[in-house]
Amino acid sequence: MFVILLISLIGACVMPLAARVIGRGAGLVIALLPIGLLAAFVSMAPVVERGWVLGEGRNWAPRIGLDLTLRLDGFSFLFCLLVTGICALVVIYAGGYLTGKPRQERTRFFTLILLFQTAMLGTVLAESLLVMLLFWEATSILSFLLVGFDSRSARARRAALMALQVTAFGGLMLLAAVLMIGHVLGSYSMAEAVRQAETIAASPLGTPIVACILIAAFTKSAQFPFHFWLPNAMQAPTPASAYLHSATMVKLGIYLLARFEPVFAATGWGRGVVVTVACLTMLVAALQALRAENFKSALAYSTIASLGILTLLVGLDGPAATVAMVGFLLAHALYKAALFFCAGVVLHATGQQNLRALGGLARVLPFTALACVGASLSMAGIPPFIGFISKEFLFEAQIESSWETAPLAIAVIVNAAMVGVAGVVTLRPFFLGGAKHRELRNGESLSLVAPPLLLAVAGLLISLDPDWITRVALRPAVAAVYGRAVDVDIAVWHGLTPMLMLSAVVIGIGALIVRYWRQIHIRLRGAERFDRLALEKLWERSLRGLMHGSRALTGWVQHGDLRRYLLVVVGGMAALIAWSVIAAGAVPRLPDAGTLRLAPALVALVGLGGAVAATRAQSLFTAMIATGLTGFSIALTFMLNGAPDLALTQFAVEALLVVLLTALLMAVPLASPATRTPAMRRSDAVVAGVMALMLVAGIVDMAAGPQGSAASAFYSEMSYLGGKGHNVVNVILVDFRAFDTLGETMVIAMAAVLARSLLMRRGRAAQEAAQPSVHFSFQAFGRVLSWTLLAASLVILWRGHDQPGGGFVGGLVAALSFALLSLAYGVERAERTLRAGPLTLVGIGMACTLASGLPGLIAGRPYLTHLWWEPVWFPKLGTTMIFDLGVYLVVLGAVLAFLFGLQREATK
Amino acid sequence: MTCMGDALLLTLPVLVPFLGAALALLLRKHPAAALMTGLAASGFVLLASVALLTRVMVDPRVPLTVFGGWPQGFGIGFSAALPGSALVVVTALILFAAAIYAIGDIGPRRRRGGYDALMLAMAGAMNGACLTNDLFNLYVWFELALLAALGLLTIDRRPAQIDGAIRYAAFAMLAATFILIGVGMIYGMTGTLDIRTAGAVLADSPASVASAVAAALLLGGLMLKSGLAPFHLWLPASYHTAPTTVAAVFAGLLTKMGFYALLLVMVVIFGVGRGAPGGAQLTPLLGGIAALTMLLCVAGALGQTDMRRILAYHVVAQVGYMMAALALGTRDGVTAAIFYMVHSMIVQANLFFGAGLIRRASASWDLTRAGGIVRREPLFALLFAVPVLSLSGIPPFSGFWAKLFVIRESLDADMAWLGGVALLAGLLTIVSMSTFWSDACWKDARRTSMRAVPKSGLVAMALLSAATVVIGLMPQWLWSIAQLSARLLEGQG
Amino acid sequence: MTILYALTGAGIIGCAIFMILSRNLVRMLLGLSLLATGTNLLLFLAGRIGSEQPPIIRDGAKALGVSADPVAQALILTAIVIGFALTVMLGVLVLRAWRSGGTVDAREVDAAEMVGPAQERDDLHG
Structure with a gap:
């Protein structure tokens, strides 16, 4: 069976290429694939006939609980015969039907149809529920693509979307059901699920499982209230409608229901729901079928009614119901596909499918008319066609079942309506109304009429000689569904039985309907209540409502006001911390009070004061100065607490920030009018205050906890012995945790690239910036000072390993020297002094930093293992110096990129 | 393989992009040379990362290198523990595809603006974040990724880009502050920055206000980075302004990097799923966050017609699924989250590639104007169908398994409601993506003259689509890797 | 001392957040710079306040005696520089926004959120 599926799949990808080469006969060539598959299945008939089940399994993903298991029993076998057999006819038919289309489109159509065949075979052959789900979803997607095949038409697109959305909803329900079954049983085997039906129904998930399965089946088989997608799906090319939307795909829901009958039967309410839904579906569909104006939509509604009958039969108990279901499944597939083919020929020939506009086609389309008569007789249940036999079984099943008479009455009425529809779709276009069509767009051709004729003849032959099909397909199928062998006796004449009486009643009412179709039809069309109550509209409206709701919700959430965004973030963060602290239920601890040192305390308070002043400042310039004040006092705080490196860096950073932000402030207006109402300011202050309090609680509690870091102790020990440096902070930066520094260097480098890209002059249009007019003494002094600073920066770089300093601070100080230069002489002059472009410095610096780790790697040690050379006559030299030099260059280049860009941009 | 080989393999995914970035920076005046540098470095990293993953899968001992040659725990270490090394492969794959895609998308002007250097720096940052063992180092890589991302975002200097970048930067700087304080507090409590050691120390100490x-x-900061509701607002406001290649890389990598860190921190340090003190009290919140993210962001996607914004919302919604898996607090939940992450990275990048090509062909980002692709570019439509179907969770593509695992594990963890929300979001995703397909591929475009899509774009998409199909057909591979990852994360390697 | 510094640091952060929530982009920028400063002070407390001795090994000694925690200092040093780069970078962005739109009011810098046809925009904001 794997081989069959594989051939089917590969064939679906390869065979349609024939349509690119061959013109008219392509259908016949491509049909060889489904015919071959059909032959393969028929050859397996002897196995199935004996009631054996053919199983095959492959390991696919056992850890996921997914085994690729297939199983061929009687029920699957019946489906396989239908799927491959009708596929062959559909392909032949499509060869004739699509003659007007470009070759590329025809190829696409054949590919989709054959892929669909594969998906169908996979669904009915799957034993593992997961595998079934895989193929089930594939049928939905292929149906979507086929319904929307004529993708330029807006109606086709809408119909395709509707079909997909409904069936995908069902698919998700099936997914949920399968996963829940797997959860309950620990296995995804279908046989296991059927065997343990009681367990499933009794488990807490029983109700959701059954509900999900029912919804999945109802959506796929177009049962009320999900039936509305099917009539719309008639936008698909007719061969696809015949194949997917009447003969095979829509029967998958029935397949699922039949397989899971024991499961939903085990709940108290399962059967009731199924029978009720089926009856509603039948009634609605029968009325709509009589209302339908179009050939194809009349057929579509009658298909829904038939699916309703099938659903009803699955819902009823007793062996007769199963026999009737299997028989009707076969009969319906045969005659309905034939009728669709006929409808397609009419549409193809006249371009018209309104039943009232058609007439007298029998003269021009004689073979089609013949096929249509044959199929309709079967549909109407006239002996000796197969439709008659299946109808007998239907009534027998209903009489035997334990249900009240309501379903039976509905079934009689619906069947009568079906007779009416069968009569109307045959008589009106072909025989009544005189010759309305003289000019035909396309005539009949062999590939167009052979498939419906074949099906019609098959419908007759099977009922006259039912032996073979009963033996190989029907009896095993019934046995597979019912769980044990049931004697199936198919014959046209059973004697005078109640069923025969009912049949006669049905045909009688049906004949009346045909007679008065016009009146009934017009009366029904006039009743607008149908349009108002149409679920289709409801679906559309809810979809539109969903879109509108989504848009409104998104507009409300994504309003575009940055302040409210950030308020959500800070507020959310505060709430998160509050939740975490309260839920953790820990009590805050307090550290030892320690001694309060006056000077450091004052410095810290000055810093806090600066921050408060910054919030209250009216002018941005004042705010910047206040911010700077905070920065400097924090730098002092670092200094006072044994962190000279931090202090140096913070000083340099604050100085540079002042220079750079001044350039920015020179460009923008300094006065900043209030942008928040007092209420907003209050709420902002509250949020900020709460956030600050949370942080205090956390930090104080942390400081009260035990202290001690193994890493810190190790660095203190090894800094000189291993890292050859006295300044532990610097050794950490260039050696122990050099990789952080490397990353940070890259951060600065990228900031430089960004600044350059945003501030770069684009094009040659930029004019020379005027030299700033500053006092000559500043110029003279500035030059000296800048050279001094540059020299100092090199010293800081060099001694960094042992004393406070290093690449960062060095680079910042060097940048300060150029900042002075550009203040004194203008940007152009400073850039000329630098010679290389800032980004080139950055690039070289990056290369240095990165390369300094390579010697270690080459020497067989980890990257960034620093190597040392300690001659007696010279201070020790190490690769750390190259590393630090790289950092120096990157920092220098980056700051200069900012500086030059900002200054030039600001003075424009 | 020797110890030295391990050190080399672990260093290359970071070192090569950085060296490439330095070179591209020096060569930025010559766009063709910069392009070659970017392409060669990306390709080389892909090879190296595959070698690294192979090494990990062959030999169960996790390769480790400590930079500077210091003992473990006293320097910054890289280890190829899963899922990091697997994510490096995916990252490299996406960046290589992006480098190919960029041939047809990124012109000389953008390359002169430093595109290649920025992209390579971002690649190095991603790989560093995936491999590092050190909490502070992780923070540094986040900052590097942020800077590179901002540079890439604003490379055209359009007002919308500047504005998007300001929003992004404001959020990201708040996030960085939260993360930094969090990291500092972890150091203050445990005296170490090594992620696993810190987790072990915290697990042994009683719950405290500080750890809470x-x-x-850390949760809040990383939620900001990964775009989880209600902290996702920056993402749909900024992603869509970037050039296509950049947006694709953002969608594929940035948020996932955030989520990976979230996973790492929550599972390894705060022991979500182990009931360890510190983080256990947050677990109930995660489910709510996940549900909110999924529904809010799918709704966001439904309300748009700009292709980039639709996809940007889907990016966030997908993170919601991952969070849902993590919120289950079980090991299989973590496995599902990792599986989902890998799937989503590839698919999201591919979707943005596709949207870019649609825009190329039909000259509009707007779905009401774009169209006609399936008739003009059937090959492209086929390639594009793969990520579309995968995002919608249709078998046999990767997204189906990802969704299936999340829902299955939610059942096993007795949190079926979260699975139900995931199903609902899945249905809405299908609605959104089917409309997308119908509008972009079926409908006729407003403009009648359509341009051809560049070959390089198709090659890039083919690469990622192939990966999606392979994961879809052989979910077991990725599932085993994810399972192993979850075990390692919980410290039971 | 620790509590005082914690209050100071958190207070600075509180002020910073208040400024960040302003709609003036330059004010927000200054707030973010302040935020970095406050964060650094809090980080310093992770290494605890104790010795005022800098972590520099004296000449002749092989190892460090009692001193302030060097690891926290190394982290802060990195954080300072990164914070500086981010602040300046944001400054460049603000300058760009000013040059292109002539405003530093966040409400008027909203080009990123206005994409798509005008019709939709009305829906979104109306």
């Missing part, structure tokens, strides 16, 4: 605050800070 630190857990919340």
Whole structure:
């Protein structure tokens, strides 16, 4: 069976290429694939006939609980015969039907149809529920693509979307059901699920499982209230409608229901729901079928009614119901596909499918008319066609079942309506109304009429000689569904039985309907209540409502006001911390009070004061100065607490920030009018205050906890012995945790690239910036000072390993020297002094930093293992110096990129 | 393989992009040379990362290198523990595809603006974040990724880009502050920055206010980075302004990097799923966050017609699924989250590639104007169908398994409601993506003259689509890797 | 001392957040710079306040005696520089926004959120 599926799949990808080469006969060539598959299945008939089940399994993903298991029993076998057999006819038919289309489109159509065949075979052959789900979803997607095949038409697109959305909803329900079954049983085997039906129904998930399965089946088989997608799906090319939307795909829901009958039967309410839904579906569909104006939509509604009958039969108990279901499944597939083919020929020939506009086609389309008569007789249940036999079984099943008479009455009425529809779709276009069509767009051709004729003849032959099909397909199928062998006796004449009486009643009412179709039809069309109550509209409206709701919700959430965004973030963060602290239920601890040192305390308070002043400042310039004040006092705080490196860096950073932000402030207006109402300011202050309090609680509690870091102790020990440096902070930066520094260097480098890209002059249009007019003494002094600073920066770089300093601070100080230069002489002059472009410095610096780790790697040690050379006559030299030099260059280049860009941009 | 080989393999995914970035920076005046540098470095990293993953899968001992040659725990270490090394492969794959895609998308002007250097720096940052063992180092890589991302975002200097970048930067700087304080507090409590050691120390100490605050800070900061509701607002406001290649890389990598860190911090340090003190109290919140993210962001996607914004919302919604898996608090939940992450990275990048090509062909980002692709570019439509179907969770593509695992594990963890929300979001995703397909591929475009899509774009998409199909057909591979990853994360390697 | 510094640091952060929530982009920028400063002070407390001795090994000694925690200092040093780069970078962005739109009011810098046809925009904001 794997081989069959594989051939089917590969064939679906390869065979349609024939349509690119061959013109008219392509259908016949491509049909060889489904015919071959059909032959393969028929050859397996002897196995199935004996009631054996053919199983095959492959390991696919056992850890996921997914085994690729297939199983061929009687029920699957019946489906396989239908799927491959009708596929062959559909392909032949499509060869004739699509003659007007470009070759590329025809190829696409054949590919989709054959892929669909594969998906169908996979669904009915799957034993593992997961595998079934895989193929089930594939049928939905292929149906979507086929319904929307004529993708330029807006109606086709809408119909395709509707079909997909409904069936995908069902698919998700099936997914949920399968996963829940797997959860309950620990296995995804279908046989296991059927065997343990009681367990499933009794488990807490029983109700959701059954509900999900029912919804999945109802959506796929177009049962009320999900039936509305099917009539719309008639936008698909007719061969696809015949194949997917009447003969095979829509029967998958029935397949699922039949397989899971024991499961939903085990709940108290399962059967009731199924029978009720089926009856509603039948009634609605029968009325709509009589209302339908179009050939194809009349057929579509009658298909829904038939699916309703099938659903009803699955819902009823007793062996007769199963026999009737299997028989009707076969009969319906045969005659309905034939009728669709006929409808397609009419549409193809006249371009018209309104039943009232058609007439007298029998003269021009004689073979089609013949096929249509044959199929309709079967549909109407006239002996000796197969439709008659299946109808007998239907009534027998209903009489035997334990249900009240309501379903039976509905079934009689619906069947009568079906007779009416069968009569109307045959008589009106072909025989009544005189010759309305003289000019035909396309005539009949062999590939167009052979498939419906074949099906019609098959419908007759099977009922006259039912032996073979009963033996190989029907009896095993019934046995597979019912769980044990049931004697199936198919014959046209059973004697005078109640069923025969009912049949006669049905045909009688049906004949009346045909007679008065016009009146009934017009009366029904006039009743607008149908349009108002149409679920289709409801679906559309809810979809539109969903879109509108989504848009409104998104507009409300994504309003575009940055302040409210950030308020959500800070507020959310505060709430998160509050939740975490309260839920953790820990009590805050307090550290030892320690001694309060006056000077450091004052410095810290000055810093806090600066921050408060910054919030209250009216002018941005004042705010910047206040911010700077905070920065400097924090730098002092670092200094006072044994962190000279931090202090140096913070000083340099604050100085540079002042220079750079001044350039920015020179460009923008300094006065900043209030942008928040007092209420907003209050709420902002509250949020900020709460956030600050949370942080205090956390930090104080942390400081009260035990202290001690193994890493810190190790660095203190090894800094000189291993890292050859006295300044532990610097050794950490260039050696122990050099990789952080490397990353940070890259951060600065990228900031430089960004600044350059945003501030770069684009094009040659930029004019020379005027030299700033500053006092000559500043110029003279500035030059000296800048050279001094540059020299100092090199010293800081060099001694960094042992004393406070290093690449960062060095680079910042060097940048300060150029900042002075550009203040004194203008940007152009400073850039000329630098010679290389800032980004080139950055690039070289990056290369240095990165390369300094390579010697270690080459020497067989980890990257960034620093190597040392300690001659007696010279201070020790190490690769750390190259590393630090790289950092120096990157920092220098980056700051200069900012500086030059900002200054030039600001003075424009 | 020798110890030295391990050190080399672990260093290359970071070193090569950085060296490439330095070179591209020096060569930025010559766009063709910069392009070659970017392409060669990306390709080389892909090879190296595959070698690294192979090494990990062959030999169960996890390769480790400590930079500077110091003992473990006293320097910054890289280890190829899963899922990091697997994510490096995916990252490299996406960046290589992006480098190919960029041939047809990124012109000389953008390359002169430093595109290649920025992209390579971002690649190095991603790989560094995936491999590092050190909490502070992780923070540094986040900052590097942020800077590179901002540079890439604003490379055209359009007002919308500047504005998007300001929003992004404001959020990201808040996030960085939260993360930094959180990291500092972890150091203050445990005296170490090594992620696993810190987790072990915290697990042995009683719950405290400090650990609760630190857990919340890190969770919040990383939620900002990964775009989880209600902190997702920056993402749909900025992603869509970037050039296509950049947006694709953002969608594929940035948020996932955030989520990976979230996973790492929550599972390894705060022991979500182990009931360890510190983070256990946050677990109930995660489910709510996940549900909110999924529904809010799918709704966001439904309300748009700009292709980039639709996809940007889907990016966030997908993170919601991952969070849902993590919120289950079981090991299989973590496995599902990792599986989902890998799937989503590839698919999201591919979707943006596709949207870019649609825009190329039909000259509009707007779905009401774009169209006609399936008739003009059937090959492209086929390639594009793969990520579309995968995002919608249709078998046999990767997204189906990803969704299936999340829902299955939610059942096993007795949190079926979260699975139900995931199903609902899945249905809405299908609605959104089917409309997308119908509008972009079926409908006729407003403009009648359509341009051809560049070959390089198709090659890039083919690469990622192939990966999606392979994961879809052989989910077991990725599932085993994810399972192993979850075990390692929980410290039971 | 620790509590005082914690209050100071958190207070600075509180002020910073208040400024960040302003709609003036330059004010927000200054707030973010302040935020970095406050964060650094809090980080310093992770290494605890104790010795005022800098972590520099004296000449002749092989190892460090009692001193302030060097690891926290190394982290802060990195954080300072990164914070500086981010602040300046944001400054460049603000300058760009000013040059292109002539405003530093966040409400008027909203080009990123206005994409798509005008019709939709009305829906979104109306």
